[in-house]
Amino acid sequence: MISTTNAIEPLNASQWKVTKTRRSFLIDQSVIKVLYLALHFKAVSDANHELESGDELGLPSQS
Numbered sequence: 001m002i003s004t005t006n007a008i009e010p011l012n013a014s015q016w017k018v019t020k021t022r023r024s025f026l027i028d029q030s031v032i033k034v035l036y037l038a039l040h041f042k043a044v045s046d047a048n049h050e051l052e053s054g055d056e057l058g059l060p061s062q063s
Helices: 005-020 028-053
Strands: none
Touching: 005 028
């Protein structure tokens, strides 16, 4: 059995940070859009971090 809780927790935390600052959303689509954009931004920033550190190629990190 593979535990996915540890992998999901950072994602939950990032989604919570995005929505906690907004008191309410006027329409349901706005919630979906905000969460989608947050996920997209996180995926892009994670991919950029992997490219900069060489993780994707299995190279040692530069830090």
